Amino acid sequence: MFSAFLCKMTSCILCNNPNHYCLILQLRNLVWATSKHDVYFMNNYSLMHWSSLLQRGKEVLNVAKPIVPSMKQHGSLSQSVSRVQISTMAVKDDLIVAGGFQGELICKKINEPEVAFCTKLTSADNDITNSVDIYNAPSGSLRVMTANNDCTVRLFDATNFALLNRFAFHWSVNNISTSPDGKLVAVLGDSPECLLADTGSGKVIHGLEGHLDYSFSSAWHPNGQILATGNQDTTCRLWDVRNLSQSLKVLKGNMGAIRALRFTSDGRFLAMAEPADFVHLFDTEAGYSQCQEIDLFGEIAGISFSPDTEALFVGVADRTYGSLLEFNRKRNHSYVDSIF
Secondary structure, eight states: OOOOEEEEEOSOTTTSOTTOOOSOSOSSOOEEEEETTEEEEEETTEEEEEETTTTEEEEEEEOSSOBOOSOOOTTOOOOOBOSOOEEEEEEETTEEEEEETTSEEEEEETTOSSOSEEEESOSSTTOOEEEEEEEEOTTSOEEEEEEETTSEEEEEETTTOOEEEEEEOSSOEEEEEEOTTSSEEEEEESSSOEEEEETTTOOEEEEEOOOOSOEEEEEEOTTSSEEEEEETTSEEEEEETTBOSSOSEEEEOSSSOOOEEEEOTTSSEEEEEOSEEEEEEEEGGGTTOOEEEEEEEEEEEEEEEOTTSSEEEEEEEOTTTOEEEEEEEOOOOGGGGGGO
């Protein structure tokens, strides 16, 4: 039986009480690992850092209180926000970016106490910030991209947080993810069709057809050639960007929409999460034919591999079993026996 990751810890990450509810009930990307020992996640109105090495959690940002941005400049969109209900987040290098249910955007340096930039991207109450992405443009500059229910994708400079561009689409955008080289962005939303667009201009390069319902997640293989898209039709489709006439493979979930997708940094595994109870791990070197199914209990708040590929973190949002699960990569070290 294929088994790549083994569970290590299932207790509440704040108080070690398995019956304490910690992770808020969201079905978006609210777990992000920057190392095997450093994980960022949402706990009610607190953005928390968990150290699996010290077995200790620390609040990085409280979003219940008024947040006043420290970086202010003429013409900036920056404005104070308060009592933000976080809907999605991303972490890269020393930058944390979070989106809110009222269209908020918050950008904070990990090691700085103040929030550098925050604003409301839209004025409508239901224009949720569905997805955020941090990436390096082909020039090397760090960029922040956001997707909202107002059918708009926005592009920001991550140095001064100036709005560089905005791209309008015909449907609410539920998810965005940029290719490893920073040239392409996958745009998914309230449409069966997924789009590939140029990150700089927003020009649609190709439409991906095959899904039957709305899409919610996507991820790029580190080689930049394979794109995975997750849909409400309970499938994940794999696309080869060198030939987009049809999907390369269709991976099936058990019963729910595919709400989160993550490749390991070495490209060896693809993690696929349903809204609740199931996370599927596919071996890419076996042509995605081998799968480890993690059967847990509760709403899944997010999944994240550590950059060294040694750990998978799964956030569980449940009033009884709320927790952060850590799965360690299983290694076969039989070669050690031959030394003696």
